[in-house]
Amino acid sequence: MKLLGAIVDFLVGLSQYLPEIKKPVKEVPFKEKMIWTLLALVIFFVLANISLVGLDTSIRQVQEILFAQTLLAGEMGKLITAGIGPIVMASIFLQLFMGAQILELDLGTGEGRAKFQALQKILAVLLCFLQGFIYVGSGMLMPIGGAGILNPMTWFVTIQIAIGSLILLYLDEIVSKYGIGSGVSLFIAAGVAGGVFWQIFMPPITNSANTFLAGGGILWKVMTLGDLTLLLPILGIIIIFLVVVFVEGMHVNIPITLGQSGMGGRYPVKFLYVSNMPVILAMALFMNIKLFALFVQQAKIPILTEIMGAVSWAVSVPYVGGRSLLQGLFDQGITTVTTMAMLQAVVFLTVLVLACVIFGWFWVQMGNQSTQAVAAQLERSGMQIPGFRRDKRVIEKVLERYIPPITVLGSIFVALLSGVGDLVLAGLTSGTGILLTVGIVYRFYEEIAKTQQEAIMKLMGKF
Template identity: 25%
Template sequence: MESLDPILERLITVQRPKKALPLSTRLMWTALAALVYIIMTITPLWGIHRTAPTGAAASIFYNPLVSTIFGTTFGTWAQLGIGPIVVAGIIMEILQFSDLLPFDLNDKKDRLRFSAFQKLLALVMAAGETAATIATGTFGQLTPIEALAVFVQLLIATQIVILLDDMIAKGWGFGGSAINLIILLSITRTFFVDLFSWNMPTFPNINPADYPAMQLPLGFVPALAVAVYNTIHGISPGILDLLFRQVPPSIALPDVVSLAATLALAYIIVYIEQMHVNIPAAYTQYWGFRINIPLRFMYVSVIPIIFTAYSLILAEQIVAGVAALTGGISPALAVLLTAMTPARILTPDYIVLHILLYAALATVFAWLWGQIGGIGPDEYAKSLVQSGLHVPGFRQSERIMARVLKRPINTLILLSGMIAGTLAAIGDIFGVWGSGIGLILLVEIGLGYYTQILQEGLMEVYPGLKRVLSQ
């Protein structure tokens, strides 16, 4: 890797602030980062000829769910979103855990090289995805000049996102990463559309006159206003048509059922997120001083459900592609293909299979991420021992601490993955806004920001508290 040092040293980066910034200043920089990304989502790419994706790759990489998770907006400078950064980060974590990279993350210089190499990998992945997108005709037929212009624009856009992430991670912004911020913005945008969009819903090959659900505005608030007006004047569609708006076979529009499901599921997620499992521990240097180490009940949930959604979408497209080549699929496979799709389908076979698929895959991915993501009992035990903690009745030892933590942490990893997958699937079935996965991400990221703001605000009011906690 040392041969890449000249390249890594030339990557554009953000310097850390000379001193710790107050919370208000960091919130201002975070708001600026959000504004920059919002501008990127409405800045069109020069040189493209299509306003909607086409081609074989479009159904996978520009699936609405994938677009929401990765914060992508087709045809704009946010075309790639955070996809290259997220995928590069996961690849680096896997390679580092497998000892395939020669980085010692306990060494400051190696940590900097690891971070720089991850940025370089993100740029490489952005270049590869852009080239594939252009080659498959997703943007339409481009001249060489137009193709080069699109390629350069998306590389610059990815570099901007990397810098935004670097700025927040190094202490200028708030939240530790721009990744969470962009995911939050993307899901919030979906919620805003579902609430306030005045556009009329349109779908290919479907006549709005055949379905009252399509004769009301897309957003719930304007649809409610129109429905109330129509009811007062005895016109259809009215209030009753807003209770359950669905265009066959499974296109759910914002309605009373989906609103109630969104609020109910959000409450359940918030409640579960507040649950903890306490592990008794004691400080080695303060004899007799004991504390409880709170382990989150939802120990790991975000990464597994993102993997689950992406893998199901990919599997769905593979099965559909095979069916197109072979001229059809068996009835059993057709049922499985339908179960892979996030939709509001209230048939027993879909409900059972969709929940089982999500729960099983999320559990598997949670276990895998627990092994390679640096959140397993060995890593947790190491951090606790370094903090001067040990298990009462045992001597201070990473091995002993890891053995004590192994059972509860592994159990929480499996449970949190299964519960996250089940809740995401239930959200899809009831048509929650932003999808079940989107709602889980929204609540988790929102709670994380809220908790951090409270903690840092408290420490600014009581500076001595920060010194006590750091000890």
């Protein structure tokens, strides 16, 4: 443990030498927040259109993780190939280490949170370079001259990918401190929304690397081919959008009072208490599993290749002839191919639900949203449960009836909604992408409304 503590202290000290976006010394006005947010968005789209130098364009890119990559704000073959993957994976690793009690940090203290953030940043920087190398070494991207370690172009492409992710890392810091909401969420929503718009309205393009789009977007195909089943993904998007907006308003109100005879109030616990973070973490893990499986396959490591191939199959969305499972069933009915796809769908949904429940629990513990953390916050605010004496243990006992079950139920719900959406929307986008985008836009709207309300209250206080 002493050795681990020394390593943690060394990494925390090392993070102090990294460039840092300083916190604003005074409150940032709403207009300035909007400018910083829009500027970050423009830079993101510019990066998404800068191609990597040194790629062998004659070799077709592997397509297995393109849709999962969209959820991580990545664009294959561009400067942001890895997207926010290193940032998310750094968070996953730290949560797993803390959950297994390998790493012990008290996130209830300022010092503990500062150490966690410093470790997350230094780990994200290291993962930028590691993931950049894996993209090249796994064969996902092929540099000129091959993906050999001795090939200088391998390292040149790796460094470009790392630089792209590093830029997103600091853009995220800028948006978090000077903009509205989170940069990570903003980039995910922008990437998914842009991809959906393009794939629906895209004109026919010849020699497209994506065979699904080679004959144009969905609307163009419907008009030229008359295949109405192509509209199923669009219908799925509308349904997921309506379901998420409806569920965002569901919550349980826990009665509380201020002091012994103070004013009564309610503490709302939303059904989506865990938000959409479990899905982001699960999909980031799945994408990295697929990347590692491709890397192992490229290296031809015996036994491990078969094991990782099976794991990669379990965390992959099934396709039928390049189309979604639902469209495949409409076209082919029950066949050997569709039956195997349905089996894979059941395995995929099971693994996704389990992963989301685990990450949901971790997220609640790490984000100061656990029963103990919320009870402590209410007690410090002078709150108590009506009809009971003021005692933290009483508050914990009442919250225990709501927070753990809602955490599990909310995690299962977002997992099933995103997973089933993936099975319906494959070929256009993913259920996960739409789920995340709707939730992000909804919270973005709430953040804007809250910021404007605070500005109005301060203005009224001057009179």
